[in-house]
Amino acid sequence: MALPSPVPITLFGATSPSGQALSELARGRPLVVAGRRPPLPPAWGGDPPPFLPCDLAxxxxxxxxxxxxxxxxxxxxxxxxxxxxxxxxxxxxxAALQGVIACSSSSVITKRFAANRYDRDLVQRLRQAEEQLTLTCATHGLPLRILAPTLIYGQAGPLGDRNLSQLRRLLRRLPLLPLPGQGGLRQPIHCRQLAAVALHLADRLPLAGDGPSQPVHLPLGGDDTLSYAAMLRRLQTATEPGDAARRCWLLALPPRLFQVLAAPLLLFSPKTFEAVLRMGADLAGFTPAHRILGRPPEPFPVLPLVP
Ligand SMILES: NC(=O)c1ccc[n+]([C@@H]2O[C@H](COP(=O)([O-])OP(=O)(O)OC[C@H]3O[C@@H](n4cnc5c(N)ncnc54)[C@H](OP(=O)(O)O)[C@@H]3O)[C@@H](O)[C@H]2O)c1
Structure with a gap:
């Protein structure tokens, strides 16, 4: 299908790694950045995109x-x-807009049975926001896609994630890290993959409309599904030779033993306890980015990572 000339984009969240990656992928096409802070100067040179000051709160x-x-x-x-x-x-x-693509989170699915209040509140906030956005767009006849990505990682320009990069810092500090030996499937998505999916959909959304064959809610992951332990091993391998993260010993434990060792956390922080238990839960099975983009799969980890 031949695509018409690129639709102009107004980008919110440009100062997130995915927003930064999108600005880079959308280089040369009409793009305005809306947010609390002006966009960073492009890493590839030239002027920053036009800025629309806007505090969403x-x-x-x-x-x-x-x-x-x-x-x-x-x-x-x-x-x-x-x-x-x-x-x-x-x-x-x-009414003059051409569509909306907004990022939610796969937590709306994976944390819906969480026992702790913090995660339950998060699920409720995400669900209410998704419903509100769906209603607004339906009322005004705006095509909508809600992306619900799982764990976002990686670096774009000067901006990097605060999840896998923290795990890598932990690997650098610890001589040994106990892990659940089985399960714990993950499907991390690089910020550039998420940005590419958003841009791909942006080019097709005004044409596709919101016919019944088009899912509005799109749970989204990276192209590789791997266990928590395998994810950390791949992170170790992706570091420079001699990096302290490589020396951390990943100790895969039988799931029961892992849970018993984590149990004391319940007394001090039920949220941390649940987060540790979630290491053994399968949080995967989302649409892989490459399937939407129509490209070969990219193995984990996609580079660049936070140094
Ligand atoms: N990180 C993950 O693993 C993960 C997983 C699933 C889904 N998500 C979702 O994916 C998206 C990106 O996540 P992230 O962690 O990469 O984001 P992030 O680094 O926390 O960045 C959030 C972005 O939103 C902007 N923002 C926040 N409040 C705003 C306001 N009141 N007005 C205008 N702009 C505002 C921030 O701009 P400022 O520069 O002004 O702060 C920033 O650009 C988010 O929708 C998040 O919920 C993240």
Whole structure:
């Protein structure tokens, strides 16, 4: 299918690694950055994209109206209420938009049976925001895709993740790390893969409309599914020879023994206890990015990583 000229994009969350990666992939096409902080100067040189000051948490109007297609890597629980408020005040502006692609999280699925209050509240916030965004877009006839990615990792320009990079720092500090020996499947997605999917959908969304064959909610992962232990081993292998992370001994334990050793955490921090137990839970089975992009799969880890 021949694509028409690229649709202009207004990007929210440009100062996240995925937003940074999208700015880079969208180089040369019309793009405006909306947010609290002006965009960083592009790593490839040239002028930064035009900036639309906009605090999603504030009730006030943005100076100029966002145009084209909105892509958001900001927290969906701030983006969805902002769009609802803006649509109520500016129906003509919303009607002129070409679509919305917003990032939610696979936690809305994987944490829905969590025992601790923090995770249950997170699931509720995500679900309410997804429902609000769906309603706003349906009311104004806007095509919508909600991306629900699992663990996002990697570096784009000067910005990097704060999850696998922290695990790698832990590997550098510890001589030994006990892990559940079985299960714990993960499907981490690199920020560049997530950005590529958003851009791919942005080019097709105005054409696709919201026909019944188009899923609005898209749980999304990377191209490799691997156990927690294998993920850490691959992270070790991806470090420079001589990096202290390589020396940490990954001690795979029988699941029962791992749970018994983690049990004392329950007394001090039920949230940490549950996070440790989740290491053994399978959080995978999402649509791999390469299937949407129509490209060969990329093995984990996709580079660059946070140094
Ligand atoms: N990290 C993960 O593993 C993970 C997993 C699943 C889903 N997600 C989702 O994926 C997206 C990106 O996650 P991330 O962790 O990479 O993001 P992040 O680094 O925390 O960045 C969040 C972005 O949202 C912007 N933002 C936050 N509040 C805002 C407000 N009130 N007004 C305007 N902009 C605001 C931030 O801009 P400022 O520069 O102004 O702070 C920043 O650009 C988010 O929607 C997140 O919920 C993340």
């Amino acid at each position: 504030q009730a006030g109007e943005t100076g100029e109206a966002p145009t084209g297609l909105l892509i958001s890597f900001a927290p969906i629980w701030t983006f969805a209420p902002w769009l609802a408020r803006w649509a109520a005040r500016n129906p003509a502006g919303v």
